[in-house]
């Protein structure tokens with residue numbers, strides 16, 4: 001039997017396209033809001049019924065569409081946003097494919113009403129299951145209204161896949177959160193089944209208010225502002241401090257030139273940056289905006305535009321990793337980090353980490369303290385020559401341990417204050433300018449030891465150790481190619497690898513510190529990373545794990561009695577050590593109770 005080739009009818013073409021663009025009601029909300037934003041809307045109203053399956057009605061106050069162009073707006077491959085390949089390669093609008101409206105109209109009962117600001121009245125166009133009606137005059141305030149009823153009524157197979165109302169609504173709300181974060185200047189009002197359910201205020205660009213509305217106050221309290229530019233790239237936004245971690249990836253928002261996307265490579269870079277400070281199995285929370293020349297990113301990868309392709313993915317991975325890694329390193333115990341309170345370009349807390357430089361507590365620090373880097377008092381922790389009990393009785397006396405170098409002489413109290421006691425051999429209690437600090441002594445000491453070991457090993461580099469008998473490792477051809485192409489990278493990591501066949505490698509040396517581990521498994525993981533992300537931190541990670549174990553063994557055990565000077569030395573070291581807010585396993589090392597909080601325990605001052 002021969003089957004002749006024929007062109008598909010327009011409606012079917014649109015329904016096929018709808019398969020990619022319209023997955024569920026949330027995809028429609030996304031497309032319609034993106035259109036409103038592209039039209040310069042400031043305020044968007046969203047009415048939903050039955051999780052959007054029965055009705056989605058979106059009104060905006062944007063530029064509107066001319067009456068005679070309404071039929072074009074709902075026809076395929078018609079767009080006002082690009083006109084040439086050059087435009088496509090430098091897209092600055094959210095839409096550009098000219099297929100969202102026709103796709104949506106092909107699988108619903110669709111109504112488009114619009115009026116440009118200078119037009120006397122508006123016009124409406126109805127499309128029912130793909131049948132385009134006549135343009136009719138209609139009263140309408142300036143802007144556009146799109147109504148989508150009975151989604152998939154004419155595609156029963158798709159309708160079956162719609163989930164219960166609650167689930168579809170949750171998808172819409174999640175998308176709205178993502179949007180509310182990306183466009184803090186836009187007001188959004190949402191109602192469901194006739195009841196207002198959410199309102200995002202434009203709020204004069206009050207970033208913190210919007211962050212709090214979308215992600216909650218806890219996120220805001222633990223958010224760190226990052227803002228870094230280099231090599232034509234800028235990454236800015238907020239990352240949560242490690243103690244605010246999540247069980248899932250539900251608060252991870254990435255925007256590339258304002259577009260919400262998922263990107264494995266950037267997600268991986270973030271994960272790597274948090275690796276050292278996050279409790280096992282926990283996920284970081286972040287809102288990050290990556291900005292770069294549109295020519296350096298291809299947005300036309302997927303009809304729903306959830307993904308992009310970077311021309312220099314490796315550079316971006318590295319840039320994001322470094323920015324976040326450095327920002328997280330700044331979380332030293334006691335340090336108040338700067339969270340900006342306006343949408344002004346940030347004063348990034350990413351301060352240079354030269355250990356000789358005095359560093360400054362944030363101007364917004366409730367303590368308002370000036371802090372100096374304490375030179376290592378680590379050795380003094382076990383030293384018997386330390387004068388006992390110096391500075392014991394008053395928080396205002398000079399610092400106990402090696403006071404001449406260790407502290408400011410301005411009489412200012414350091415962020416973690418002065419030790420007053422040890423509790424049950426586990427915790428150090430310290431009096432601070434505004435209350436009480438409790439430190440988990442073992443956890444804190446472990447981190448300090450770990451950071452010192454890392455620094456010491458960083459200066460040594462990753463030395464390699466030759467194997468007595470070279471190791472033959474069978475790999476996939478792609479991995480063997482990568483091993484050959486990245487021989488230099490592997491050498492820097494301590495591996496000496498040559499290719500011995502299409503799918504085999506010869507390993508002559510391995511990183512010295514890790515020779516006792518399983519170097520073959522490590523090499524395989526490194527190759528997978530190099531294939532996927534163009535770089536690998538596996539060796540560093542494995543090394544760090546080893547150093548962390550060493551630090552754990554070296555750290556003061558619980559129930560060891562510390563003298564006050566030893567405790568003070570520990571506090572000063574915590575203030576000076578990167579990442580000292582978390583122990584090596586991501587648990588917090590300290591906590592603070594302000595006097596006001598303590599007063600509340602006793603109902604004082606009421």
Ligand SMILES: Nc1ncnc2c1ncn2[C@@H]1O[C@H](COP(=O)(O)OP(=O)(O)OP(=O)(O)O)[C@@H](O)[C@H]1O
Nearest residue numbers: 035036039073079080095096097098099100101144
């Ligand atoms: N809310 C709106 N306000 C003003 N113009 C609109 C609005 N919605 C759609 N349009 C116009 O209709 C055209 C078609 O919209 P449609 O969403 O189908 O395509 P697009 O946005 O150009 O590309 P994409 O398919 O990538 O979304 C747009 O190019 C725009 O000119």
Ligand SMILES: [Mg+2]
Nearest residue numbers: 031035095100
């Ligand atoms: Mg569009």
